[in-house]
Amino acid sequence: MLLGIPNILPPDLLKVMFEMGHGDELVLADANFPAASHAQRIVRCDGHGIVELLEAIVKVLPLDDYVEKPASVMAVVSGDPILPSIWESYEAILKKKTNLSASLESLERFSFYERSRSAYAIVATGERTQYGNLILKKGVIREHE
Template sequence: MLKNIHPALGADVLHALRSMGHGDTLVVSDTNFPTDSVGRQTVIGRPLSMANLSAPQAIAAILSVLPLDTPLQNSACRMEVMGAPDEAPDVQCEVQAEIDRAEGKPCPMYGIERFAFYDLAKKAYCVISTGETRFYGCFLLTKGVIPPAGA
């Protein structure tokens, strides 16, 4: 255990989050996402796991240490529902609430078409699989910066 670190953040996930740089993206995926095949194509070359958590729980833990990029960028993205791109399933609404809570203000997610999402996921820094069983529980987060003290 570490002080002031969310207990759901294991060593591998913490190492990946710390190693990422400004503008790097990570995938938080549901149980139906091709985690292994896509994860092997990412920067770290293997999938990571937070399998005991739902997507909203995993994102809350991740955002307890990871700054999101500025709202001017696509810093938080969701996989669009096929045939209904503007529809936001419950899992996406719950994740949106966690993002807004972590940022302290509304930070709307952008939708990405399913197959475009897969293509972007292959270029990500890492894929973190969750125990999320609901459809469309897949998200991209882009790392931002932490300004120096007094800035």
């Protein structure tokens, strides 16, 4: 155990986030996402949802403030009647961290898959919400942090 580290974050995920550099990306993948076939590195967090993981991750991972939107979601496929309310939770968490009024970029499904293939790592979660996938871009740690 360590002080200040949320206990929901497993050692493998902490190691991956520590290794990442500025601009590297971390995918938080929902339970339907083909994580194993897309990942360069995979971390299993099957028992957790993305919202609870995101709340813990932003406590230790700086987000990129050199880009307009440091997080991306998978856009709903045309004709699919789903409106993912989970995105509102993501925005609320990210707003507290970044002070941006809108921090989420929307990527077409196959663009999201392609970007995930080049991500530093994919976290396979137990999130059951469709279109719950989220990409985070790591920022820099400054002296005052």
